[in-house]
Amino acid sequence: MLKQNLQLKLSQKLSPQQIQLMKLIQLPTQAFEQRLKEELVENPALESGKEESLDTDDYAAEDNYDDYEDDYDNDKIDADEINIDEYLSNDETPDYKLQANNYSDDDEDRSLPFAAQVSFHQDLINQLNTFILSDDQREIAEFLVGSIDDMGYIRRSIQDIVDDMAFTQGIYTDEKKVEQILQIIHQLEPAGVGARDLQECLLLQLRHKTPTDSVSLAINVIENQFDAFTKKHYEKLLQKFDVSQEQLRKAIDEIEKLNPKPGGAFESNSKTVEHVVPDFTIRVVDGELELTLNGRNAPELHVSKDYQEMLQTYKDSREKSNAQKDAVQFIKQKLDSAKWFIDAIKQRNETLLVTMNAIMYYQQDYFLDGEEAKLKPMILKDIADLIGLDISTISRVANSKYVETPYGTKLIKEFFSEAMKNNQGEDVSTIEIKKILKTVIEEEDKSKPLPDDKLAEILKEKGYPIARRTIAKYRELMDIPVARMRKKI
Numbered sequence: 001m002l003k004q005n006l007q008l009k010l011s012q013k014l015s016p017q018q019i020q021l022m023k024l025i026q027l028p029t030q031a032f033e034q035r036l037k038e039e040l041v042e043n044p045a046l047e048s049g050k051e052e053s054l055d056t057d058d059y060a061a062e063d064n065y066d067d068y069e070d071d072y073d074n075d076k077i078d079a080d081e082i083n084i085d086e087y088l089s090n091d092e093t094p095d096y097k098l099q100a101n102n103y104s105d106d107d108e109d110r111s112l113p114f115a116a117q118v119s120f121h122q123d124l125i126n127q128l129n130t131f132i133l134s135d136d137q138r139e140i141a142e143f144l145v146g147s148i149d150d151m152g153y154i155r156r157s158i159q160d161i162v163d164d165m166a167f168t169q170g171i172y173t174d175e176k177k178v179e180q181i182l183q184i185i186h187q188l189e190p191a192g193v194g195a196r197d198l199q200e201c202l203l204l205q206l207r208h209k210t211p212t213d214s215v216s217l218a219i220n221v222i223e224n225q226f227d228a229f230t231k232k233h234y235e236k237l238l239q240k241f242d243v244s245q246e247q248l249r250k251a252i253d254e255i256e257k258l259n260p261k262p263g264g265a266f267e268s269n270s271k272t273v274e275h276v277v278p279d280f281t282i283r284v285v286d287g288e289l290e291l292t293l294n295g296r297n298a299p300e301l302h303v304s305k306d307y308q309e310m311l312q313t314y315k316d317s318r319e320k321s322n323a324q325k326d327a328v329q330f331i332k333q334k335l336d337s338a339k340w341f342i343d344a345i346k347q348r349n350e351t352l353l354v355t356m357n358a359i360m361y362y363q364q365d366y367f368l369d370g371e372e373a374k375l376k377p378m379i380l381k382d383i384a385d386l387i388g389l390d391i392s393t394i395s396r397v398a399n400s401k402y403v404e405t406p407y408g409t410k411l412i413k414e415f416f417s418e419a420m421k422n423n424q425g426e427d428v429s430t431i432e433i434k435k436i437l438k439t440v441i442e443e444e445d446k447s448k449p450l451p452d453d454k455l456a457e458i459l460k461e462k463g464y465p466i467a468r469r470t471i472a473k474y475r476e477l478m479d480i481p482v483a484r485m486r487k488k489i
Helices: 016-026 029-042 120-128 135-146 158-169 175-185 198-208 213-224 226-230 234-241 245-256 262-270 305-316 322-362 364-369 380-387 391-400 430-442 452-461 468-477
Strands: 046-048 280-285 288-293 301-303 402-405 408-411 419-421 427-429
Touching: 016 322, 016 391, 029 046, 046 322, 120 135, 135 158, 135 175, 158 175, 198 213, 198 245, 213 226, 213 234, 213 245, 226 234, 234 245, 280 322, 280 364, 288 322, 288 364, 301 322, 305 322, 322 364, 322 380, 322 391, 380 391, 419 430, 427 430, 430 452, 430 468, 452 468
Parallel strands: 280 402
Antiparallel strands: 046 301, 280 288, 402 408, 419 427
């Protein structure tokens, strides 16, 4: 049975303009520049750069447009209902620009050259050309090279490779022949490439070294006692090989010099250096903090003069054709979109400045001298309450923006940390506690590394009463292994 009833409810919805603003706030400088270029391509009514000087009879973007309000929905509005005067003005100075005095005019926008690189796999193929191989052998060798992952390993069984070559390449061979070709692959650089597991990778690198007593012992350890070595059971190794601690230490030193990811080394050497473009700059001038927004964040934008002239032409024409009315609909849509985008960028820059300014003064003691111990405990809510913005907005600014300081370029979210109380009841930042914990671990006796409960006792003696599980949590966040894995002889 159908019934009709009235129901009142409250709901919150974000307008397209609000969604657009949130997305722009989240973008760092380089991504923002790309987004700006895309908008300039998509909307012909939006232009960048300095606008030509206009006479009083020209039609520029105007203050009156800021008072223009519309529902901006997708319903089609009749061309005769559009108030064209709201899109036109005789003001001498166009206000439809995005200008700011919060950045230096001499901000540099340097473009860096990019070097052409040879890929890891292509480099291996080039090395194969130095070997004398038959056509069949070369086909197998190139297939094996193609099976090597970016870390330098072949993580497939020989039988799988034989089957794959037969089904996909029409190359019929056997495991013995593939094993022979794999030995050739193992001679390529970097040493260790083409290994099927870590143990084989380390052995290949050790066998590339000049033979010495330490290298021979290292090969013996990896080949016969790999499990004991990975678990750092050094006492067992000393008994098994009947060597002194000094001899075993030298062998372990040889192993520690090896690269467990030979392909990764090639990638890191050939990768183009990436430069972080800071969104803000903080300087100390005469003992005072000075904050500026990156000039690349504040481009000059204005509405196309040609589009406004089209509206004026339509307004002045006595007879308005259907084609002209359709054109006016299109022009209105593009002008509205241009206005929204310019307003969004202006609000974006204001939000970035207000947020970073609050962070700067909240952490004023740190920014004045760069001492990390002076970083105060600070969470997103502290800044949100301070400037009256939502926590999600602060998060968008902090997670993806960088600030250039006299002490290096920092990710803004690094300034946020939780508070913990010391033995005097004072709130201290977890950043400070992590730094002290790291220092204690670095200064420990590596032959007898400190377990987490002992580390907790030491920090308690220093005035930081922290539970053992909290020590374990901070240690894992800093990628510091457990005591047993930090042991050295």
